[in-house]
Amino acid sequence: xxxxxxxxxxxxxxxxxxxxxxxxxxxxxxxxxxxxxxxxxxxxxxxxxxxxxxxxxxxxxxxxxxxxxxxxxxxxxxxxxxxxxxxxxxxxxxxxxxxxxxxxxxxxxxxxxxxxxxxxxxxxxxxxxxxxxxxxxxxxxxxxxxxxxxxxxxxxxxxxxxxxxxxxxxxxxxxxxxxxxxxxxxxxxxxxxxxxxxxxxxxxxxxxxxxxxxxxxxxxxxxxxxxxxxxxxxxxxxxxxxxxxxxxxxxxxxxxxxxxxxxxxxxxxxxxxxxxxxxxxxxxxxxxxxxxxxxxxxxxxxxxxxxxxxxxxxxxxxxxxxxxxxxxxxxxxxxxx
Amino acid sequence: xxxxxxxxxxxxxxxxxxxxxxxxxxxxxxxxxxxxxxxxxxxxxxxxxxxxxxxxxxxxxxxxxxxxxxxxxxxxxxxxxxxxxxxxxxxxxxxxxxxxxxxxxxxxxxxxxxxxxxxxxxxxxxxxxxxxxxxxxxxxxxxxxxxxxxxxxxxxxxxxxxxxxxxxxxxxxxxxxxxxxxxxxxxxxxxxxxxxxxxxxxxxxxxxxxxxxxxxxxxxxxxxxxxxxxxxxxxxxxxxxxxxxxxxxxxxxxxxxxxxxxxxxxxxxxxxxxxxxxxxxxxxxxxxxxxxxxxxxxxxxxxxxxxxxxxxxxxxxxxxxxxxxxxxxxxxxxxxxxxxxxxxxxxxxxxxxxxxxxxxxxxxxxxxxxxxxxxxxxxxxxxxxxxxxxxxxxxxxxxxxxxxxxxxxxxxxxxxxxxxxxxxxxxxxxxxxxxxxxxxxxxxxxxxxxxxxxxxxxxxxxxxxxxxxxxxxxxxxxxxxxxxxxxxxxxxxxxxxxxxxxxxxxxxxxxxxxxxxxxxxxxxxxxxxxxxxxxxxxxxxxxxxxxxxxxxxxxxxxxxxxxxxxxxxxxxxxxx
Numbered sequence: 076x077x078x079x080x081x082x083x084x085x086x087x088x089x090x091x092x093x094x095x096x097x098x099x100x101x102x103x104x105x106x107x108x109x110x111x112x113x114x115x116x117x118x119x120x121x122x123x124x125x126x127x128x129x130x131x132x133x134x135x136x137x138x139x140x141x142x143x144x145x146x147x148x149x150x151x152x153x154x155x156x157x158x159x160x161x162x163x164x165x166x167x168x169x170x171x172x173x174x175x176x177x178x179x180x181x182x183x184x185x186x187x188x189x190x191x192x193x194x195x196x197x198x199x200x201x202x203x204x205x206x207x208x209x210x211x212x213x214x215x216x217x218x219x220x221x222x223x224x225x226x227x228x229x230x231x232x233x234x235x236x237x238x239x240x241x242x243x244x245x246x247x248x249x250x251x252x253x254x255x256x257x258x259x260x261x262x263x264x265x266x267x268x269x270x271x272x273x274x275x276x277x278x279x280x281x282x283x284x285x286x287x288x289x290x291x292x293x294x295x296x297x298x299x300x301x302x303x304x305x306x307x308x309x310x311x312x313x314x315x316x317x318x319x320x321x322x323x324x325x326x327x328x329x330x331x332x333x334x335x336x337x338x339x340x341x342x343x344x345x346x347x348x349x350x351x352x353x354x355x356x357x358x359x360x361x362x363x364x365x366x367x368x369x370x371x372x373x374x375x376x377x378x379x380x381x382x383x384x385x386x387x388x389x390x391x392x393x394x395x396x397x398x399x400x401x402x403x404x405x406x407x408x409x410x411x412x
Numbered sequence: 413x414x415x416x417x418x419x420x421x422x423x424x425x426x427x428x429x430x431x432x433x434x435x436x437x438x439x440x441x442x443x444x445x446x447x448x449x450x451x452x453x454x455x456x457x458x459x460x461x462x463x464x465x466x467x468x469x470x471x472x473x474x475x476x477x478x479x480x481x482x483x484x485x486x487x488x489x490x491x492x493x494x495x496x497x498x499x500x501x502x503x504x505x506x507x508x509x510x511x512x513x514x515x516x517x518x519x520x521x522x523x524x525x526x527x528x529x530x531x532x533x534x535x536x537x538x539x540x541x542x543x544x545x546x547x548x549x550x551x552x553x554x555x556x557x558x559x560x561x562x563x564x565x566x567x568x569x570x571x572x573x574x575x576x577x578x579x580x581x582x583x584x585x586x587x588x589x590x591x592x593x594x595x596x597x598x599x600x601x602x603x604x605x606x607x608x609x610x611x612x613x614x615x616x617x618x619x620x621x622x623x624x625x626x627x628x629x630x631x632x633x634x635x636x637x638x639x640x641x642x643x644x645x646x647x648x649x650x651x652x653x654x655x656x657x658x659x660x661x662x663x664x665x666x667x668x669x670x671x672x673x674x675x676x677x678x679x680x681x682x683x684x685x686x687x688x689x690x691x692x693x694x695x696x697x698x699x700x701x702x703x704x705x706x707x708x709x710x711x712x713x714x715x716x717x718x719x720x721x722x723x724x725x726x727x728x729x730x731x732x733x734x735x736x737x738x739x740x741x742x743x744x745x746x747x748x749x750x751x752x753x754x755x756x757x758x759x760x761x762x763x764x765x766x767x768x769x770x771x772x773x774x775x776x777x778x779x780x781x782x783x784x785x786x787x788x789x790x791x792x793x794x795x796x797x798x799x800x801x802x803x804x805x806x807x808x809x810x811x812x813x814x815x816x817x818x819x820x821x822x823x824x825x826x827x828x829x830x831x832x833x834x835x836x837x838x839x840x841x842x843x844x845x846x847x848x849x850x851x852x853x854x855x856x857x858x859x860x861x862x863x864x865x866x867x868x869x870x871x872x873x874x875x876x877x878x879x880x881x882x883x884x885x886x887x888x889x890x891x892x893x894x895x896x897x898x899x900x901x902x903x904x905x906x907x908x909x910x911x912x913x914x915x916x917x918x919x920x921x922x923x924x925x926x927x928x929x930x931x932x933x934x935x936x937x938x939x940x941x942x943x944x945x946x947x948x949x950x951x952x953x954x955x956x957x958x959x960x961x962x963x964x965x966x967x968x969x970x971x972x973x974x975x976x977x978x979x980x981x982x983x984x985x986x987x988x
Contacts, residue, residue: 198582213579217456218476268787280687347586349459354502357584358536383498386471386491389462 147243573891602769602923679741797924
């Protein structure tokens with residue numbers, strides 16, 4: 076297929092990045108294509124780090140060949156021969172035979188796909204941190220400028236996509252593309268990964284997958300930790316955004332329990348580089364775990380830390396805590412913090 | 413020169429180079445923005461998150477924000493003040509109760525910051541990691557439980573060329589650690605301590621011991637100050653870098669209770685004499701086509717010597733056997749001066765005031781002890797860094813800027829050649845001024861050797877001495893030392909004499925110097941040292957009458973001379 080044909084099809088299919096910013100794929104491709112650097116890289120990111128989210132695994136396990144096809148198409152478009160697959164090392168262990176044979180096939184065609192086994196963590200999937208790790212540096216985020224598209228691996232233009240995007244690229248090329256995405260459903264009867272239409276509302280997804288709770292509930296959407304928290308009522312109106320996940324919680328979930336889960340995630344996943352995320356998340360966890368059962372949540376102690384993380388963290392991990400925290404307080408508890 | 417732009421900080425217009433960081437512009441214009449991880453000579457880490465400003469409605473770190481035309485910066489809005497306070501409280505959690513300086517009510521840079529921004533360090537409890545204080549020889553130490561992970565020590569250690577330090581672990585377990593590679597060791601230069609903003613990595617303090625001997629009526633306590641200290645200690649009192657404060661320091665040291673005020677500069681003149689004789693001897697052999705080891709290396713920097721003994725032990729025969737200045741003068745005062753005055757040498761305590769942490773390591777060396785009147789003596793008993801000395805003065809409410817001048821005691825007399833020992837190239841220049849006379853019987857036609865001066869990491873020159881051309885190099889930092897040593901090993905270079913220092917700019921940029929140290933400030937201090945030399949009547953070591961008197965004394969005591977003038981070297985293991 077002529078390259079520009081594929082680009083036009085991608086634009087027409089309205090493929091967007093799966094990193095949360097929903098950046099149009101064709102623009103990213105054009106930007107990197109236009110650069111004259113002799114060396115360019117493609118990176119496939121399959122290291123999902125949000126708790127219990129498994130859609131990268133689902134895609135790799137079920138559509139391995141498509142993902143590799145997407146990577147080769149992308150490399151061919153960018154006229155480069157080298158790519159990295161940043162993969163959760165547990166996933167790689169399980170899929171080694173399948174992946175290694177595809178790597179060998181690609182190599183015969185002249186495309187080198189390096190496997191980078193990532194220690195399962197949230198930060199290992201953060202773009203700057205994964206580029207640092209590939210370069211052999213400490214797995215911690217980079218400054219936001221210059222972007223990886225301009226100076227990524229060893230300063231060369233680097234196109235980073237989520238594994239889902241490469242699957243989409245392959246589907247577009249094969250003419251089998253449908254506007255769907257994958258989502259992990261958690262806290263439901265039949266938890267697992269489902270393919271859902273892009274425009275489907277959250278409540279509808281639960282219903283159609285036969286997962287609509289028979290108890291009073293609220294949901295966290297778009298990330299097992301960093302996703303937005305909403306009521307069952309709000310879930311009727313809202314589409315699936317951000318990372319593909321929906322987690323259902325009983326309305327009986329105690330605030331201490333919910334916040335403890337939230338804060339523990341950030342304390343565990345912080346890379347340790349910057350003050351608010353490293354020390355703030357640890358203090359948050361300490362405050363909530365040292366709290367006596369059924370006592371009042373000390374919002375006045377928690378809020379300043381959340382504000383510092385939101386406004387001054389080095390990367391998006393620390394900054395992302397404010398969304399689940401404030402949306403939970405506002406939508407579920409009815410308080411502004 | 414880059415393009416100049418106008419930026420507005422809190423509605424005030426400033427001219428600045430385009431692309432320069434807003435934090436650097438603010439600092440240059442004396443606008444207060446708190447910061448811990450930023451250091452103008454080091455890579456930008458942007459991890460402390462204190463230097464926050466508002467730009468186009470967004471909160472951002474000013475260290476990463478590059479100036480562009482018309483930029484409007486707010487440094488003071490309510491939210492910024494609140495978040496900075498929060499981040500500072502998080503960073504300094506439990507600082508005061510873990511900080512030895514704060515515990516002893518000594519001035520601590522962190523305490524000053526806490527007071528300025530209304531943080532007590534008790535807002536939060538710190539996560540205490542089960543990690544001990546790590547000692548780097550007898551020079552420095554670090555406490556992972558005081559560290560704020562700013563990375564300045566790690567970066568400066570890499571810059572020096574050692575890579576001994578690293579931040580290990582993730583999240584709240586992130587902590588300062590050392591490189592366990594058996595082929596990597598600390599050289600005690602102490603640059604880390606001069607770059608730590610929170611006293612987590614610091615010199616091993618001798619303050620308590622010095623205070624104790626000052627209070628002991630039985631002891632005769634001698635102060636001897638290194639060349640560099642006089643040109644930098646003023647910075648601790650808000651004075652200009654490079655301002656020569658020796659006369660005020662002499663007054664201050666007397667006020668602290670030191671009984672005699674001598675000078676390491678006198679020791680530097682001794683070192684020059686010993687080292688020049690050795691160089692002249694080796695050169696004469698070379699000129700006579702006899703076997704000798706060249707190039708000769710200087711050895712007055714213990715950090716450099718440790719570097720060579722650990723990384724290049726096969727090259728130790730290149731080192732001059734001359735001891736270093738404060739060791740020379742310390743032993744001179746404990747022998748020649750003691751005998752001249754007629755006092756009991758066991759009563760003497762020598763305290764060196766140095767810009768350096770490796771001098772603490774050197775002072776403890778067993779091999780430097782000497783026999784005198786039935787006693788086995790250390791040439792130097794204690795070493796205070798410039799920072800420790802300033803802390804001692806402040807603790808005693810002595811404000812250097814307000815003191816009257818006084819002179820050192822007579823045996824502290826020194827030449828201009830000694831004054832420049834503090835600057836990279838100074839030892840070389842001093843030695844050549846004397847070597848020339850020893851080789852040719854004549855003084856160098858031009859006393860100022862401009863070609864070996866300045867901040868450049870490697871300086872190369874050919875100096876004409878009589879009919880001979882002497883090929884020299886002057887090297888600062890281990891990184892540059894490695895390059896030159898490899899050059900020699902490859903047989904590409906035929907130098908005669910090389911000066912090596914561990915720190916940038918030489919001792920004047922030493923690891924014991926005030927935290928104000930930056931390359932720009934080091935340059936100003938260097939200018940101060942060359943001014944002292946310019947204004948001296950005596951400008952050559954061999955002209956110093958005190959040194960002449962000392963050598964006359966030693967002339968009849970060859971075994972004592974051997975013991976207190978010379979040393980030897982050996983290969984070193986990690987942590988040795």
